[in-house]
Amino acid sequence: MxxxxxxxxKALENITVPGEGQNMVESGAVKNxxxxxxxxxxxxxxxxxxxQARKKTEVEILKVIHEKVYNKAKITVNVKVxxxxxxxxxxxxxxxxxxxxxxxxxVASGKxxxxxxxxxxNLAVTLxxxxxxxxxxxxxxxxxxxxxxxxxxxxxxxxxxxxGKSKMKPIENYGVKLLSIGFFTQPxxxxxxxGPMAAKALNQMIFDAHWGELDFMLLDLPxxxxxxHLSIMQSLPITGAVVVSTPQEVALADARKGVAMFQxxxxxxxxxxxxxxxxxxxxxxxxxxxYYIFGKEGAKHLSEDLNVPFLGEIPLxxxxxxxxxxxxxxxxxxxxxxxxxxEELTKNVVREVVDRNKSLxxxxxxxxxxxxxxxxxxxx
Numbered sequence: 380m381x382x383x384x385x386x387x388x389k390a391l392e393n394i395t396v397p398g399e400g401q402n403m404v405e406s407g408a409v410k411n412x413x414x415x416x417x418x419x420x421x422x423x424x425x426x427x428x429x430x431q432a433r434k435k436t437e438v439e440i441l442k443v444i445h446e447k448v449y450n451k452a453k454i455t456v457n458v459k460v461x462x463x464x465x466x467x468x469x470x471x472x473x474x475x476x477x478x479x480x481x482x483x484x485x486v487a488s489g490k491x492x493x494x495x496x497x498x499x500x501n502l503a504v505t506l507x508x509x510x511x512x513x514x515x516x517x518x519x520x521x522x523x524x525x526x527x528x529x530x531x532x533x534x535x536x537x538x539x540x541x542x543g544k545s546k547m548k549p550i551e552n553y554g555v556k557l558l559s560i561g562f563f564t565q566p567x568x569x570x571x572x573x574g575p576m577a578a579k580a581l582n583q584m585i586f587d588a589h590w591g592e593l594d595f596m597l598l599d600l601p602x603x604x605x606x607x608h609l610s611i612m613q614s615l616p617i618t619g620a621v622v623v624s625t626p627q628e629v630a631l632a633d634a635r636k637g638v639a640m641f642q643x644x645x646x647x648x649x650x651x652x653x654x655x656x657x658x659x660x661x662x663x664x665x666x667x668x669x670y671y672i673f674g675k676e677g678a679k680h681l682s683e684d685l686n687v688p689f690l691g692e693i694p695l696x697x698x699x700x701x702x703x704x705x706x707x708x709x710x711x712x713x714x715x716x717x718x719x720x721x722e723e724l725t726k727n728v729v730r731e732v733v734d735r736n737k738s739l740x741x742x743x744x745x746x747x748x749x750x751x752x753x754x755x756x757x758x759x
Contacts, residue, residue: 382414382449387421390447394439403436410459418453419444424461430619430649430735431642433458435686460739477585479592480514482618482732485611485648487641489633491522491602494656495623497703498693498724499599500528501710502621505718505725507554508710511594514549516584517559518611519601520577526561529553530706536562539589546589553711556593558584578610585614595732612646619651619735621690621728626655626677634678638685649739651731652688653678654724657695688731691724 391409392402403409403423411422421440425432437456444452477483486502488495499515506513517525526532529552536547536558549556560580590596598617601607611617620641624634634653641648655678659669672695682689693699696717702709710721 382417382419382452384412384414386448387412387414387419387444390443391421391440393443393447394436417449417451418455420455420457422457422459424459426461429642429647430651430731430739431686433460433738438686458738476616477590477596480590480596481594482736483596483598483615484651484728484732485598485600485617485620485641486623487600487608487620487637488602488623489635489637490630493623493625493630493634494693495602496524496528496599497699497708498621498623498654498656499597500525500703500708501699501721502725502728503555503595503597504553504708505710505721506595506729509725509729512592513554514556514590514593514596515558515599516581516596517557517561517599518581518607519599520560520580520607521601523559523561523564525557525559525599526550527706528703528708529555529557531557532561532706534562536588541589547584547587548589553708556590558588560584577607578614581607581610582614608640612648616741617648618741619649619732621651621654623654623656624678624681625657626671626674628674628677630673631677631681634681635685638687649735650685650687651728651735652690653682653685654690655679655692658692660695688727690727690731691720693720693724 388404388409392404394403395401408423408425409421410424411420413420421444423436423440425436427433436458440456441454444454486495486499496519503513503515515525517523526534529550531550531552534550536550538545539548540546547558549558550562551557598611598615600611622634622637622641624630638650638653640646641650655676657673658678659671659675661667661669676692679689679692694716696709698712699709699717702712709715709717712718
């Protein structure tokens with residue numbers, strides 16, 4: 380079949396560009412169409428700088444050309460982001476990057492108890508095993524767990540002199556650098572702080588520490604979508620977010636809110652994907668059996684509904700819990716199904732980070748603009 384450029388343009392009139400009211404032909408988003416036999420190359424420019432908008436645009440173009448023009452067409456879509464520059468405002472508190480840190484990944488969950496910290500710890504040690512330089516900032520001010528998970532609960536960060544300034548030296552174990560409020564409190568001491576005090580403590584661990592060169596800094600965020608999350612995203616330009624959920628509906632409802640928080644226009648942090656933790660249970664005596672205690676593939680279906688990548692599933696295994704309790708993350712075990720599951724997850728996260736960095740400009744830290752006693756969340 381001979382493809383006609385006019386037919387392709389007419390088909391593209393059925394697609395509305397994310398964030399715009401007009402179809403992509405009327406809005407001028409279609410920059411060029413080239414036809415070579417049954418091959419089609421479409422060049423698109425969109426203003427929405429989110430990974431989700433880019434992927435959604437690609438999928439819709441492929442679908443509409445296959446449905447309305449030629450179902451066997453070989454299509455290449457080149458999406459360029461042309462986000463409008465924001466005008467500077469007065470009274471703004473701006474975030475800033477940390478020198479030497481290449482990628483900052485926020486690991487979040489809509490609710491507690493889904494294994495977010497366990498996933499963070501095992502993701503970190505797997506990245507380190509792959510040869511990356513990795514750090515974790517335990518941003519769960521009210522329930523820090525990383526010191527226990529890395530068997531360093533009794534350690535205290537030392538002060539080091541860096542270019543005439545005193546800095547905290549992160550604790551290191553299993554090739555991962557670590558800072559947590561848990562290093563500065565007693566095991567039975569509750570942290571009873573209001574938001575501004577918690578934010579100040581976080582900023583000290585971020586900017587008054589000598590992290591050195593890191594390929595990845597993982598932020599273990601507290602559950603929910605609250606003040607700590609806003610403070611972190613105000614302080615740092617987050618490369619992307621990973622959302623952890625279990626398969627059951629009550630967790631998925633909150634995970635959906637977690638994804639929505641990062642995708643808000645005022646925040647706009649790319650969601651790298653969703654992880655399904657406690658996906659199924661396999662008894663040791665029945666290694667070929669899978670019991671879907673919390674439901675089957677709920678987080679996978681959620682990722683499809685939200686058009687975000689599915690990063691992988693982690694089984695419900697007793698040794699993962701035991702490993703975290705004794706301070707040796709389960710992914711350190713070799714030649715096990717657990718190691719394989721975390722390796723697959725980690726490879727998918729790295730792939731999404733690489734894709735995100737190729738496709739989108741650096742994320743800007745959000746900022747707070749004060750207006751007549753109110754605060755509005757903006758982007759730089």
